[in-house]
Amino acid sequence: MNPITLIIIYITIFMGPMITMLSSNLLLMWVGLEMSLLAIIPLLINKKNPRSTEAATKYFITQATASMIILLAIVLNYKQLGTWTFQQQTNNILLNMTLISLSIKLGLAPFHYWLPEVTQGIPMHTGLLLLTWQKIAPLSILFQIYHLLNPTITAILAITSIFMGAWGGLNQTQMRKIMAYSSIAHMGWMMAILPYNPNLMLLNLIIYIIMTIPMFMALTLNSSTTINSISLLWNKMPTILTMTSLILLSLGGLPPLTGFLPKWAIISELLKNNCSTLSTLMAMMALLNLFFYTRLIYSTSLTMFPTNNNSKMIPYHMNYKHNLILPTLTIISTLTLPLSPQLMM
Known part of the structure; x- marks a missing residue:
């Protein structure tokens, strides 16, 4: 891979969770999640073999589904309360939707089936990123809304x-x-x-x-x-x-x-x-x-x-x-x- 492209990818992977951690706006948190999701896809398919392609496809479909669920919860919460943060008045269904979507991103059971297969199909250093750095952004959101769960x-x-x-x-x-x-x-x-x-x-x-x-x-x-x-x-x-x-x-x-x-x-x-x-x-x-x-x-x-x-x-x-x-x-x-x-x- 082109070194400049690789540098841009790693910077984006680093900035995505940082934006999510440092933001109190739910929309910006979602943007940080999407940055880390889209930036790691080229690293997953870097080896250009069927296993890495299958792993990247599974990862993208699963994470995109979770992002869609959390975006839906954020938009419905804004329509209900007129704010980009979760409050005590937030509907419990929206909070549960957010919890489920973040559980999918973290690979929590019963939404865990994608994680072993994706980790098995990618290189070691990318697997390390997937199991460590990629967990930080969803956990930072859970850390901010833990009292509402x-x-x-x-x-x-x-x-x-x-x-x-x-x-x-x-x-x-x-x-x-x-x-x-x-x-x-x-x-x-x-x-x-x-x-x-x-x-x-x-x-x-x-x-x-x-x-x-x-x-x-x-x-x-x-x-x-x-x-x-x-x-x-x-x-x-x-x-x-x-x-x-x-x-x-x-x-x-x-x-x-x-x-x-x-x-x-x-x-x-x-x-x-x-x-x-x-x-x-x-x-x-x-x-x-x-x-x-x-x-x-x-x-x-x-x-x-x-x-x-x-x-x-x-x-x-x-x-x-x-x-x-x-x-x-x-x-x-x-x-x-x-x-x-x-x-x-």
Whole structure:
């Protein structure tokens, strides 16, 4: 792709969520959503193969449908109240329409079916953008209107997403699909706490992004797209394999790693708000998540992939790609739990 075109695309992708985050006008929020939607399409079809074309088509149709629903809610709200913001007097149907459209954009269950397929059909670096940066704009809208949302509907979306994210990742062998189901589960945790403490949702989002970036960077560094390809790392880059295992356990929320912090804080906050049933179900579903992360670690680290003896000489002949960000993010994503008292204040 032309470098100038690529620069324009990345600037637009960066500016779209920024416009949505910094605006209080619903129409400008919608414009920011559309900018990030249209700018990422060329990156999805950059490889020019049938899988990327199919992924781009699925992504565009799904996101355009969600944009149409939220635009309809915005226009009807303006017709009813004469303002470009949601108020206490806003019709509940319009608020539910907005919540559903943003759930589609985030890939929350039961609107999640597009996310694993799209992530599987696109390159690693684009998948990283899709699972991290593209989530910021819809979540920023939810952050601004959280006090108007129906807690029952958000709880149903949350527990369904956590269940589908955990259950769907159990039988996957493709790393991009596993990360997509992980994203669905983490979005469910954010939705669960949204009506009660949106600041914890932001904390969960930041930690999720910090954990997802080094995971994708490690996969990109070795072009690892399946579990079998990762299992070859034991004699190529054993350090990367160890880092990947730690990040996966952190994503699963195993103490004393960083990923335990948002889950612990969210369950504590839900218990303070008398949501014991929801918090119990979420903790049980977290065990399913941790199970498929542990299964992944077992199949990649604790089993020896059958290879020839000549492959043991690979470390002496490889030119390592140096990456200074990866070790830093790995340390942050695994060892920041002692800072939790400062973060929770």
